[in-house]
Amino acid sequence: MAAVLGLLIGLILGAFVKPDIPIVLQPYLPIMVVAALDALLGAARAYFERSFSDKVFVISFVSNVLTATLLVLLGNQLGVGSQLQTAVIVVLGIRIFSNVSAIRRFLFRG
Amino acid sequence: MGNKETNEKTPIDRNIHTQYDEENDNIETGAFPVIRRRVHKLGVSKSGRPLTHALIVLLCALLSFGYVIQLNNKTSTYETMSEEELTRLIGETSTQVQNLERRKSELTSQLNSLQLSADKQKEAERIASQNAQTSGLLSGRLPAEGKGVVITVDRGSKAPVDAATMFQLLEELRNAGVEVMSLNGVRVVTSTYLADAKGGLECDGKILKPPYTVKAIGDQQNLQNAVNIAGGVGSRLKVKFGSSVTVDASDNVEINETSSPRQFRYAQTVE
Numbered sequence: 001m002a003a004v005l006g007l008l009i010g011l012i013l014g015a016f017v018k019p020d021i022p023i024v025l026q027p028y029l030p031i032m033v034v035a036a037l038d039a040l041l042g043a044a045r046a047y048f049e050r051s052f053s054d055k056v057f058v059i060s061f062v063s064n065v066l067t068a069t070l071l072v073l074l075g076n077q078l079g080v081g082s083q084l085q086t087a088v089i090v091v092l093g094i095r096i097f098s099n100v101s102a103i104r105r106f107l108f109r110g
Numbered sequence: 111m112g113n114k115e116t117n118e119k120t121p122i123d124r125n126i127h128t129q130y131d132e133e134n135d136n137i138e139t140g141a142f143p144v145i146r147r148r149v150h151k152l153g154v155s156k157s158g159r160p161l162t163h164a165l166i167v168l169l170c171a172l173l174s175f176g177y178v179i180q181l182n183n184k185t186s187t188y189e190t191m192s193e194e195e196l197t198r199l200i201g202e203t204s205t206q207v208q209n210l211e212r213r214k215s216e217l218t219s220q221l222n223s224l225q226l227s228a229d230k231q232k233e234a235e236r237i238a239s240q241n242a243q244t245s246g247l248l249s250g251r252l253p254a255e256g257k258g259v260v261i262t263v264d265r266g267s268k269a270p271v272d273a274a275t276m277f278q279l280l281e282e283l284r285n286a287g288v289e290v291m292s293l294n295g296v297r298v299v300t301s302t303y304l305a306d307a308k309g310g311l312e313c314d315g316k317i318l319k320p321p322y323t324v325k326a327i328g329d330q331q332n333l334q335n336a337v338n339i340a341g342g343v344g345s346r347l348k349v350k351f352g353s354s355v356t357v358d359a360s361d362n363v364e365i366n367e368t369s370s371p372r373q374f375r376y377a378q379t380v381e
Contacts, residue, residue, distance in 0.1 A: 003164045006170025013171065014178025021179060029180050036173035060167045061147050064215040081192055 003040065026070045027076070031088055035068035036061060038092045041099040048106035068092065122310070123299065135335040197213035217360050240275040250297040250369035258363035261337060265320035266351030273311050274322055279343045280304070290321035290365050291326040294318040297369040314369070320353075330359040 021029060039061040046052040068088050075084025188196065246252035263271060263279070280298060283291060291298045296313045305312045310319040326333055334357050339345040344355045 002166045003170045007174045008172030009167065010176075011178055014175045014182070018182060019179065029176055033176045033180055035174065036169070040173060042171065054159065054166055056144035057164045058162060058169060072262070076192070082195070099213035105131070105135065 007049070027081075027085075031068045031072050031085060032065045034089060034092045034096075035064040038099070039097050040078070041062040041096055043101045043103045045106075048090055048103055137169060143369060247373055248299070250290075250299040250367075251371055253364075253366045253368055254327055255362060255364045256289075256327045257330055257361055258288075258291075258325065258359075259330055259333045259337075260327065260358045260360055261324040262354075262356045262358075263320070263322040263324070263347060264353045264355075266347075266353040268350070268352035271322065271347065271351050271353055272308070273306045275343065275347060277304045277310060279324065279337070279347070282336045282343050283324070283328070286326040286328065286332040287335060288326045291324060291328075292365045293324050293366045294322055295367055297365065298335075298369040299369050301372060302359065302369075325363050327363050327365065330347050334359060 013016070039057075042060060043052060043057040046056070071088055072081060072085050075081040117368070121278055148289075157196055188199075191199070261279070263276075266269075280291070280293070280302075294316075295300075296302070296316055296318070298313075302314050307317050310317055311322070312318070336342065337355065337357050344357075347353050347355050
């Protein structure tokens with residue numbers, strides 16, 4: 001499956017290539033990772049619901065990451081960076097939980 | 111909710127319950143609604159669209175790549191911290207520094223007091239050992255050696271030397287500053303007594319026979335003078351008892367005799 005293959009490639013790449021993250025990007029990387037994780041879990045849920053669309057996945061992935069990053073950037077500029085970062089993490093966390101519970105329902109439908 | 115679950119379960123009910131469960135398990139917040147996927151025909155997405163597949167791979171690779179990088183990025187540099195975070199960090203650090211400084215001064219004062227008491231103890235030990243030596247010599251517990259004189263008093267040709275005169279000799283020596291002395295093998299201490307006895311003298315329970323030898327440690331000149339002074343005890347011995355008195359100065363008078371310390375029955379030290 002494409003997603004698993006991509007994850008493996010990324011893991012190996014990240015383990016061997018150790019690039020210096022630009023300092024501008026450093027505060028946003030964790031948020032980006034969490035947002036991407038949310039998009040991935042949403043895609044998994046859609047896959048189990050048999051309504052997976054790769055186009056939607058790609059768009060939701062990119063828009064998730066971008067929105068999260070921009071929100072934190074905005075927060076940093078307004079001086080509420082850490083609070084907004086927490087807010088974004090909380091919301092993404094809720095979404096991850098709901099996606100996981102949906103996936104769980106599909107897996108253990110009985 | 112609870113009522114529905116307590117109902118008996120038929121296959122139909124179970125379907126209903128699944129439906130309810132789905133509602134109940136839904137933890138989407140109202141404020142952040144999940145975008146619904148539009149329902150579309152099955153199979154379209156599965157069929158080959160190589161570009162989107164590549165995109166999926168790329169995006170997933172990016173995700174795990176970023177994850178691993180963030181994992182490896184242990185050095186949480188201060189550059190990325192916001193101003194207030196840095197302020198808080200400085201505050202915490204300075205509080206910690208103050209605490210450590212206080213602790214350090216506490217420990218330093220403790221160390222000082224310990225050193226002081228150790229010094230005191232060492233001083234006390236020194237004084238105690240000095241005292242032990244001094245009192246050991248005074249009480250005759252320790253043997254002694256040093257500069258002094260050896261006085262020999264022969265048997266008197268006119269009369270036997272009596273205890274009073276001998277005691278006077280010892281007293282004269284004491285006046286002259288003798289430090290340690292012995293008489294015919296008896297250590298002379300403060301409690302030493304002399305008494306007349308048949309054929310000689312009794313000193314601390316021992317019978318002494320002439321000639322009498324007095325070993326005395328002290329200033330040689332003073333001791334010699336004390337004996338030989340005109341009209342002193344030396345001339346009295348010569349004149350009254352007809353005994354010859356010789357005083358030999360020696361640089362190394364050894365007094366190995368010791369007297370066993372007294373057991374005090376009545377006297378007690380005042381605390």
